[in-house]
Amino acid sequence: MAVGDLNDLRAILGNDTAIRAYRDGTLPFPDGTIIARPAWDYAPSQENDKVFGHPQSFVAGAPKEGVRFMVKDSAKYASTGSWGFAQFNDGKPVDAATLRLRACFPCHEPAKQHDFIYTRYAP
């Protein structure tokens, strides 16, 4: 997957530490933060569009590129902005070498001013 080649619907979930930091605007995120990203195909809904009368409704289709995680541990992941990266496909972890090829961290580096996290809190 090239950068900028995304076409999905995604949710960003956090554990209590993550959500507290989001709500309080705490930066950097504290150690123990876990952020998860499920994603799905950005699928048009013919069923919904029939009701609307024209195409406009997009829904979550098939799961896409596993579930990805970022885990904050400043001791363990010092070389990648204190963040560890992981991906699970159908519940099975993708090995670290593959993740390095996919270059999780380089894609997050432009968001360095926001502790490498793109997502903002939606109130």
Next chain:
Amino acid sequence: MAVGDLNDLRAILGNDTAIRAYRDGTLPFPDGTIIARPAWDYAPSQENDKVFGHPQSFVAGAPKEGVRFMVKDSAKYASTGSWGFAQFNDGKPVDAATLRLRACFPCHEPAKQHDFIYTRYAP
């Protein structure tokens, strides 16, 4: 708001009864089901697009049209498909007369085959 005039990002949340019915494919949803719909402006993210190199990223902007609820109670809401409708703006309930004007139920009637619920479960 006219039918088909939506332009938002929305999440559909359910209590345990709702999620169990979704997962099991149970129709109609049982009494006690509560489904909630927060929504936000479908806002372009200039910050993200700068990283992608072209416009493609949309994020949750300002909250939109409150938080809406559907509550299943076949005794209480027999005249509207066993569903009660509610909306909260900034935590305050919108009165029933206004909701009737907004015509929650008529907009859900085309989804009668799926117990008036448009949203399908995204695994």
